[in-house]
Amino acid sequence: MSDDSGWLNSYINSLPERGWFQFLSKYVVVPFWVWREGRPKLPGGPRPSPQPSDNTQRMMNLLMPLKDTSPIGRAKAVMALAQNVDEIFAGLDNVGTVHSARFLLVEDYICMISVYDGDFSNYIRDFISTIGSVFDALMHEVEGGDKLYPSEENVEAFIDWVREHDLFQAPDYPFDLFGLQDEQAGRKPNDPPHDLQTLPRSLILQLHANRNISLGGGYRGYPGYSAAQIRRNLGVGW
Template sequence: MSGNSSWMNSLVNRMATSKFFNYLAGHVLVPYWAWRTPVYAQHGGPRATIPPGDNMQRMMNLILPLKDKTAVGRAKAALAIASNLDEIYAGLDNVGTVHFARFVIIENNMCMISSYDGDFSNYIRDFVAQLGTVFDSVVALIEGGDDMIPTKENIDAFINWVHDRDVYQIPDTATDLLRYGTIGHSAAKADGPDDLRLMPRALILQLHKNPNSLLGSGYRGYPGLSVAQIRHKMGLGW
C-alpha cells in the first residue's frame, strides 16, 4: 500500500476505533441518521412463524421499571413474589407450556424472564386467568401499571401492555434487519437493490429505538421440544 495517501489511510483506519469517532458516532451520527432514515421500533418477543421449532421454548424478557426505586421498593417486589409462591407454581403448572420462569430485580427493574411454548398472548391470558391477583400486586408496583388493574378485567389491554415490555429480539437471520422496520424503504420493494454494508447501521438504528434487546433467539440445549414432550418422554407426566 505505497502511495502518498497511505499515512492518511492508516490514520483514518486508526480513527475508526478512536474515542473521538466513537463519541461522534454515538452522539451526533446516530441521532442524525435516526432522523434522516427513521425506523419503526420493532415489537418485542419472537416473530410469528409457522415451523413448530420456532414456536417452542420461545423467550420472554419483561423489563418492568419499579415505581419505588429504593430498597423499600425492591423489597416490596421481592415480597410480592415470595408471598405468592403457591399461586405462581400452580399457575405455571396449569399454563402447562412454561419451561423456566424467574423473577429478577436488575437496576430497579422487575424482570420476568421465561421460556414458553406456543403463542405469547395465549400464555399471558392463561397465566392471568390463573393468578390475576398476584399479577395485580406486582403490576401495582410498576410504572404505568395502574391502568391495568384488575388485570383480569383488562385482559386485552394487559396482554398488549406486557407485549410492549417484552424486549426486542434481534433476528438470527441478519438480513431481516434490512427487511423489516425501515420506514419507506426496502421492505416494500420486492427485490432490492440493498446495501449490505448498511447492515450495521440498521442494527444501530433499531437499538436506538429499542434500548433493551435479546441478542438473537438464544441457545437451546434440546431445541424443538415442548415442556409436555419432555415431561412425557422422561416419564414425569403432564
C-alpha cells in the same frame, strides 16, 4: 476500508478510536441519523413462524421498569412476588405450556425470564385467568402498571403491554434485521435489497429504538419438544 497504506487511509481507519470522532458520533451524527431515518421500535418476543419446531421453547425476556428504584421500591416489588410464590408456581403449572420461568431484579427492572410453548398471548391470558391477582400486586410497583389494574379486566391492554416490554429478539442471522425493519415500516422486505455495509448503521438506529434486546432467539439443547412432550416421555404426567 482500504488496504492502501497512505496516511489518509490509516487516519480514516483509526477514526473509530479517536475521542473527538466518538464525541461527534454520539452527540451529533447518531441523533441526526435518528431524526432523518430513525427506525420504528420492533415488537418484543419470538416472531410467529409456520415451523412447528419454532413454536416450542420460545423465550420471554420481560423487563418491567420499577416505579421506585430505591431499595424500598425494590423491596416492595420483591415482596409482591415473594408473598405469592405458591400461587405463581401453581399458576405456571396449570398453564401447562411453560418449561421454566424465573424472576430477576436487575438494575431498574424486575424481569420475568421464561421459556414456553406456543403463542405468547395464550400463555399470558391463561396465566392471568389463573393467577391474575398475583400480577395485580406486582403491577402496582411497576411503571405504567396502574392503568392495567385489574389485569382480569384489561387482558388485551395487559398482553399488549407485555409484548411492548418483552425484549425484541434480534434475528439469529444479522442481515435478517433489514427485512424486519422494512416490514415494521410497512415496506416489502428487502425490496430493493440492502447494502450489507449499511448493517452497522441499521443496527445502531435500531438500538436507539430498542435500547435492550435479546441477541437472537436463544440456544435450545433439545429443539422441537414441548414441555408436555418432555413430561410425558419422562413419565411424570402431562
